Amino acid sequence: MHFTIHIALLFMEVVWTANIHDCINGKIWPVMGAGYHTIHRTTYRHNYCHYTIWMDWMFNTLRDPEEDEAKKS
Numbered sequence: 001m002h003f004t005i006h007i008a009l010l011f012m013e014v015v016w017t018a019n020i021h022d023c024i025n026g027k028i029w030p031v032m033g034a035g036y037h038t039i040h041r042t043t044y045r046h047n048y049c050h051y052t053i054w055m056d057w058m059f060n061t062l063r064d065p066e067e068d069e070a071k072k073s
Contacts, residue, residue: 019033020032020033021034021037022034025065029053031051032047032051032052032053035065036053038065039065039068045061046061046063047063
């Protein structure tokens with residue numbers, strides 16, 4: 001891998017990691033944000049994917065944070 005591409009991917013990983021741990025849900029579908037990550041860390045049965053929600057959607061492990069909030073109300 002070219003060094004510049006490696007640095008760019010590393011930078012994108014840092015931005016994504018900050019995104020899922022800052023408790024601000026950007027709601028940029030299909031990017032897995034803080035809400036999805038919180039559900040993953042509290043249930044350990046949902047939202048396994050790393051960057052996007054595609055594979056969770058395909059394997060029926062996706063749990064949407066907005067739907068969870070609606071059920072609580």
